[in-house]
Amino acid sequence: MAVVILAHNWWALAVRGAVAILFGIFVFLWPGISLTALVLLFAAFAFADGVLAIVAGMRSLGRHGRWGTLLLEGLLGIAIAVVTVLWPAVTALALLLLIAAWAVVTGILEVAAAIRLRREIRGEWLLALAGVASIAFGVLLALNPGAGALAVLWLIAAYAVVFGVLLLALGLRLRAWLRRAAPLEPVPRTA
DSSP states (O other), X not given: OHHHHHHHTHHHHHHHHHHHHHHHHHHHHOHHHHHHHHHHHHHHHHHHHHHHHHHHHHHTTTTSTTHHHHHHHHHHHHHXXXXXXXOHHHHHHHHHHHHHHHXXXXXXXXXXXXXXXXXXXXXXXXXXXXHHHHHHHHHHHHHOTTSOHHHHHHHHXXXXXXXHHHHHHHHHHHHHHHHHHSOOOOOOOXX
């Protein structure tokens, strides 16, 4: 059943792969802009998330006990956004470590999904390989965060392109599998 759901959403994997490829190419072409943009994008996200958490906390004031937690979470988000803008180098290092952790966790989940799907589809090795690439990328990034922003950005770009190609290939394979597996449905006639 999981393979059918995955196959019906083949296009999402293909789009995700194409976006990763485009992101990788962008980073290769404009690495200096990419790091600054990445840090500022994170600051904007943290600020918006903080404001929304504060709004949610204020709206739920008195309705349940979580309003204080939401308010604190919102203030923390805004504080992180301010720190990010004031000290972008520290934020860049922390963001690189966060990206490394995300890549390792994502990779483990992708390998696990490939193992679960190996009896149901062919080409599951592409998902497993994407997972291994994610894990390797995360480990390399965590071991060498101070290796230089440019080197890290190029590593991110290379990972994005490889990961994107693998996801795009998997999406296209799933589309082909779905076409072979799905019975042909008759086209309804209109009068």
